[in-house]
Amino acid sequence: MNRWLGDLWQDLRYAGRNLRSRPTFTALVIVTLGLGIAANVAIFTLVNTVLLRSLPVPEPEELVLFTDGRAEGRGNEGLTTPDNEGKAVLYSYTLYERLRDGLRGMQLAAQDSALVASIVRRHGTESHSDENSAEGRCVTANFFDVLGVDAYRGRLFSPEHERSPAVDPSLVLSHGYWQHQLGGDPQIVGTQLNVNSTQYTVVGVTPPGFTGATVGGATDFWVPMNMADAFTRTGSPVSEPTYSWLHLLGRLEPGASLAGAEANANVILRSASVDFAAQERDKSPPRIELLPGATGFARMRQNFREPLLILMAGVALLQLIVCLNVSHLMLARALSRQQEMSIRAALGATRSRVLRQLLAEGVLLAVLGTAAGLLGARWLTDALVSLASSNSGVQALKLVVDTDAHVKLFALGLALGTALLLGLVPAWHTARSDLQAALRATAQATTPSGSRWRISRVLLVSQVAFSLILLVSAGLLGASLGNLRSVPIGVDEEHVLVAQVNLEMAGVSDERAQVLYEDIPRRLAGLPGVRGASLSQPGALNGRTWWGITFPGTDLPERYLTLYLVTPGYFDALGLRIVRGRGFQSSDSRDAPRVAIVNETMAAQEFGGRDALGQRIRLDATHDVEVVGVASDARLRSIRRNAEPLFFLPAAQPHGIPLRLPLDSLEVRAVGDPLQIAEHVRRAVAEVQSDLTLLNVRTLSEQVDRTLVRERLLALLASAFGLGALFLVGVGLYGVISQWATQRTREIGVRMALGATPLAVQWLVLRQALWLVLIGLGLGVPAAIAVAQLLARLLFEVTPLDPRALAGSILVLVTVAASAAFLPARRASRLDPITALRNE
């Protein structure tokens, strides 16, 4: 053992000295490996965070998520509603209670969707206070018990926090929020905090690292169910049996099975459907599917799963190219050290000992490359998180990344794999080399063996093929992003300023809100340089509200359609045209006949061929509205979707939907550059009511960009991978062709002596490069086409077989290859034949 360790130490010592004596080579390899490893670790960290990492709670494998077992693509189903947090669906509190009480072998908890709230902490006097926004959730009192989380400070919720009227509103803070926003105040427990104008007492703090049960949305605080009405401001969500707003999370008790719990849950669900949801009878019955919940809910998982896996595959391919490239450099080094290895063999080193020496160098380089890569990965991960977290909504994604055991294992595996790949090629070559070279004085000057040239060619052809895959993928994703960005969305994108008004955080009452809905647009419309202003719910490209409607007096089926609550100036403010009928007017007041405006698609599709104008829409038993206008189509919900049927309701009239829907999205259309009026708009809103502020002020064009974060992330990284691969191919080809030309100096001299022109010599060298590239392309084209099929679902108006992407990639590769080979070709063509002929 001692001897083995001693040998290992000596191998590593020699390897270290060897690398130190060739600083350029060593630096080149470390930087190349470092970049590859940094990219791999960064992408894997995202994959781990979004897809793999377990919640930081005891026995996370016992957790289960309540999801919908039916096919996707349904609308609102009453008792359960599809949600964007993975496959999870929303459940009503009533159904939660039934499940909680009826399920055997499982504890059940619930949380609502996160809300952004304003938290104010007053310091003794009214004049001194801190205010900041935070993301909070309403949870059942047993939420922390089910997750197995204990209080870090104070206590967590107890059963009295469930439904009994709150005498003393309580909240629990996350450790991160307590530390970063409240300075880790040791006296925090018992402190009063004002959340959206309601006073709460801090009862406890969760442990460090715990950010809730949702990946991509670190929760800052939690309030219990007995504060649901005040916190969610949606009426009485707890007592409304068909209002779905909760995500359910269970913990299986020892001995209980997932299948048994699922069957049990579905029996309870069916019984509840009959009791509470008569409107469900004609539809496909809902079905609960329980899924392992160790990784928690993930707001990002649905959207980012496929892109992340594709990026992971892409970056792995890049790493393979990096390894091939570095292997090539190592091979060249091994060749230059063939004499040394022969000497070692002559002195009694066994082949395995010689191989171990080479592997030691591979390992050392891999370790140094990994160290450089891990340093780079921290920076790159932060950049990626920042890129992935910027979305269009008020609630930015908060991705808390962590270098956990998964990431460490991945980095270790990557380093070992890289070390093996680096050492393998030169080791294989050395194993086949001639040990008697040491006895030949001219060994170093001899032409390298054919096998070495073969290995070089195989490495290079592989690199070309892999690079083509990355380039074609980057081309397709880039074209897709370009198409998305250039699709006309049907509004005056260039001139519209959008923002959120902090109506909720300011605790504006419903009555006051109605006044503001008139005052704010009127005040803004009067500003110089403003063509129109409005408030709406939701904003353009900023979420969705949908509701089930029927068409009274017809046999048309119930439809769940997207709706917008808007103030009268909405259509002017966005640049939408009223193509028939009229727009909303100030006369469409609370007591006036109720009206709606539909878009062209809805007018054409939803009224059974009848003229939409004058048709009635029923929102609930007491709220029929008449269609008075048809607005031009626009991609208000998503620029990826063609115009879909949707309708608009005036803010001043009751809509009959039992939800609180504040019109907190502001749209202002400017005559010129919308950013020029931003400050005026901000001041004008504050003049209407001093505690109103604007959040997320940006142009609509920027809003569009922010909805493309996934596409941009993919296109950007795929392009970076493609460029990286291209660079490596260029370097590799330059090296191979340079060596080829050097080895044939004498042959070239003979050709020149026999009358070959410099052009003919250049072509002789270039031909070698192009031949290798052609073989690489021959292998790469089918592979790239196959990979492009996997991207099909992510592409927008680009086919996977897009000839421009393929031809462009081939052209770029051939150009780079020709450029890389041109230098050695030119050098060869300038050889002095006499000198070359002396060179043997």
Added chain:
Amino acid sequence: MTKNEQTLIQLEGVRKVFYTDEMETHALADVHLSIGRGEYVSIEGPSGSGKTTLLSILGLLDTPTSGEYLLDGQPAANLKARDRAELRNRQIGFIFQSFNLIGDLTVFENVELPLTYRGLAASERKKRVEGALERVGMNPRGRHLPAQLSGGQQQRVAVARAVAGDPLVLLADEPTGNLDSKNGDAVMDLLHELHAGGATICMVTHNPEYAKQATRSINLFDGRIVDETHHRTSSGVVGAA
């Protein structure tokens, strides 16, 4: 060979054929050779006569196509690569024409290298390396890199490396080929001293004067031993075949 000399190397009917796509080349053809313990043999012959091939086979860097090779009485013709490496390490010391010191290693480490492969303890290695460097007068240069030495000094280090492991036989391939006459003479003096100290030496050389310093000269031509001459030595034995 005197009667009291024990046979150290014995080749019986050794052939070496190199095959290429179009032809086969007989580098060695039916070579019979005995070298006694403590003998100093020089191998001469024109280019392509098989000198280097013979030395490769003697040094276990290559195997014969057919024939027998006994090293210290043990069959060595068909050993596995690993066993040959071990024998090479323990029983053979090489001195090359182009010195073949490893440029990244110091003089001390170069001499230490075969001992490392043998798995000797560090203290034992140090003792032997210092002893070997002392014998060739290079002890003060132990920390130098080969590039910092003259050609003659490098070859002395190479000799130290060859003898550090106390091999049964020293194989020298044109040891003066890359040296001027003064340094060449110095290296030959060193070999002579080693031989006087009991070393068995087998040396390939083109230089007839140096060849005469050996106790026996073997002439190769077209892969065969065509002539063998015994020279007068300090032990007084003379002969010719």
